[in-house]
Amino acid sequence: MLAMSRIEEGCTVLILTESGKKYLVAVRRGKKFHSSEGYIDLGELVGREYGCVVRSNTGVRMTAHKPLLQDLLSKVRRITQIVYPKDLGYMVLISGIGPGSVVLEAGTGTGVLTATLAYYVRPTGRVFSYDINQEYLEAAHYTLERLGLREYVELKHGDVYSEVSEKDVDAVFLDVPEPWKAVGNAWKALKPSGRLLSLSPTIEQVVETVENLRVGGFDDISCVEILVRDIRVKRGMTRPEFLMRGHTAYIVSARKSEINSRHITDDTWNENISPT
Amino acid sequence: MLAMSRIEEGCTVLILTESGKKYLVAVRRGKKFHSSEGYIDLGELVGREYGCVVRSNTGVRMTAHKPLLQDLLSKVRRITQIVYPKDLGYMVLISGIGPGSVVLEAGTGTGVLTATLAYYVRPTGRVFSYDINQEYLEAAHYTLERLGLREYVELKHGDVYSEVSEKDVDAVFLDVPEPWKAVGNAWKALKPSGRLLSLSPTIEQVVETVENLRVGGFDDISCVEILVRDIRVKRGMTRPEFLMRGHTAYIVSARKSEINSRHITDDTWNENISPT
């Protein structure tokens, strides 16, 4: 317990500088961490408590924190669009998943959503994560390993539009370009009342997905977008920040039901719906 | 496994009507569920799969879903202000808590945040939840019992402004009227680099809290508000909903650090800071 609160050689720390910049740094004796605000000697951190304060050679204050999952994920190499904390938190919450849940996800992409799902279904749950891109799966494998979450995830090379082998999963998370093509397989994979969550940047994707969910055996269908405003708080000078992220993606959610589900037992389902 | 996907006598179902209304109903043979859209015979649900469709006596379609945690929490009696999903999801995510985490919370209030925290730290973690109001603690006890989450929570009758006995907790969640008065005890209770999250409806509470965190041994201090826009999706008629929730609360977050922490070992800490 005590050991866990002290910085050890080889572990990764989150360096937070006085001006608010953040860096993930591996602690090695004899190495220096260089930034635009000066350097620090990483060996000096070994044995100190997380949250300790050091000064760079130019006198700038830096704090060495224990990184949390989202800190680590924020620095994942962005080989494709990542999922933002505001959207992750909302999706996880309304999906109802938690320790022990079984989840299907597509596509794996950078693995940010995969890792987050794995984190919450630990230690008895499982994430089945599909991608058609072998390169993404390899990058996700490496990311999950480093995060200690690899054992909770089954990475699968495959196309969820055409086939999914899982059954009775608690929730399906879609972050694919044409989620409407995965509606039929999501229905088959979900347990009764199971939750579907889908993330898409454009409104046309949302319309197509929702219209397919409506005729594809789902109800309680909704769509939201989440906006985060950063507030600069300082007595006498408090105001929202001048710049904000205006959009990331829309979140569509639905529950599997019996409604119209006879259409789905038909293998020609995907052909019956004609997306325009 | 099969049993879990079928409706049994005595269990609670989420009835979703064709017009979008939602009700939590206990299933009993021989009982009827009455709504403004007609009634259904609850006995007919027994043995059917979740997500099954029934018709009310007036012909309205109703679906009987397995309720998720947030469905159940949305119907908790609001003896005090509840915490909304958009805020819960964000707070849980950035707090870094998960299975096994140890969390301190104050005040218990309706127990919505308490239950959500317990849900995610299961089965090996623990939530210590303080309230000065015995009546709230009793209501939360009953709510947690019904949700099957009672065993993960220690309900404590006490005032976090004056004393907290826990040490080395992973995160502190504050939903109290004067969070700045709890900053000193939160610091003492947190493990190194531990996360503090505080929820307040007014900007003056936020300013006071942030200014106290700044001199009270915390850094990486930020404040956000989360907005959710519901989108009505229907091909050819898609638009954001005309009404939205304009505000619930601001979320302040921070990390425990060494900065200024010597002030805190002093017992007179609370007196040294003069909130106006």
Add this chain to the structure above:
Amino acid sequence: MLAMSRIEEGCTVLILTESGKKYLVAVRRGKKFHSSEGYIDLGELVGREYGCVVRSNTGVRMTAHKPLLQDLLSKVRRITQIVYPKDLGYMVLISGIGPGSVVLEAGTGTGVLTATLAYYVRPTGRVFSYDINQEYLEAAHYTLERLGLREYVELKHGDVYSEVSEKDVDAVFLDVPEPWKAVGNAWKALKPSGRLLSLSPTIEQVVETVENLRVGGFDDISCVEILVRDIRVKRGMTRPEFLMRGHTAYIVSARKSEINSRHITDDTWNENISPT
């Protein structure tokens, strides 16, 4: 000048009650104004200054203000969707219109936009306002008369999709169900570099309109939505209001240019573009 600041018999006042309710009331001696907060004797107001305070029979404070244009328009009978101040202000500003401008508008609807445009182009400008619904034109006629703005407006019974006789107008304002059908006639009516503004509640209307503007001789095309957050300001209790209007309409704007304009001199223009 003095007379203008005093309440006279027959004029309309804006009664603002202590609880924040607003009423438009015609001042008549011997008449009472009844509200849920008690009644006042309207004769008592005659001769007093605008902004004067009276007490209802139940002791509630009421202020009698001189109504502004937007106060009067907020009480117009809503025979169709009205245009909101947040959208009116933005549209007027970026249209570039002012005293002396010549404006084409369709449809007249409730006349709220018509009246606002007339207000700003006075006294030398002119608004040509089209509607296919004779009933709306009559209602607008009456509204404009009461507001003293009738002389600046030419109400025209006609369909802007098929024909518009004006030339060299400074700006065109569209608030019609299928604005893309009016793009060709708007182009013909506008002077070089003239501004087009179009208001639509759904995103599909916006997409159709923008795609038609792009091939129809317009550039500098943009689309925005305007959100207004009401802030409840009270020292120590300041926060955004819990409820807000989530959406009214999207505002599309463009400038007439030479780009692709040869397509437009062709009478078959409307057929060449195939809206789906």
Add this chain to the structure above:
Amino acid sequence: MLAMSRIEEGCTVLILTESGKKYLVAVRRGKKFHSSEGYIDLGELVGREYGCVVRSNTGVRMTAHKPLLQDLLSKVRRITQIVYPKDLGYMVLISGIGPGSVVLEAGTGTGVLTATLAYYVRPTGRVFSYDINQEYLEAAHYTLERLGLREYVELKHGDVYSEVSEKDVDAVFLDVPEPWKAVGNAWKALKPSGRLLSLSPTIEQVVETVENLRVGGFDDISCVEILVRDIRVKRGMTRPEFLMRGHTAYIVSARKSEINSRHITDDTWNENISPT
């Protein structure tokens, strides 16, 4: 009339490039306009209609538009914070001003608000604009001259906190650091029921201003913030822009009334209110 729609030597055009960049350029024969997308010969524009299309030497399409007031103001040198169109449009609209109105403004600053007010009160109205900074007044003088709006504005070197000589003005617009100090003089300058509008970036300024308005003879006090979301519209790829302006300023509005106005006739008014 015809002349007005053609580009003449010496006039200013708004050059809009294919990639969406905008430039204000004075047209001179024999001069070139250079941009990162190539150059055009300005002489070629003379005699052509506004909205005409030219190609740069590198083949990029450029349109030469007639600039509107807000185009011209968007390029004013920002010696101080400017006022944004979203805020300008809303303030003008709810102030109720129009042709013929008499307006008091402080401070003049860059002159963006001054010019906008002058534009709408033309030709018979008048703007009295105060600033304590002689340099700002000179810059505003030059800006107003170029815009052809100088004759509608009286620029005044003075401090609205301490003295204002105008009476019976229709509206007062405040864009000063401590608007609460101007509440008493605004009340004296306004006609009965006159409108006060105040713009401030921080919430603490808003609280102070509103609390002073409440005890200073105003009612119908409200505060809003306006958010603009840009929507990227393209069939199949429509979504809000990823970046948006998160904040500019809060807008406070109020109406002059009799309420508490006896406090104001007292010269010691400013001392009686104790802003913290």
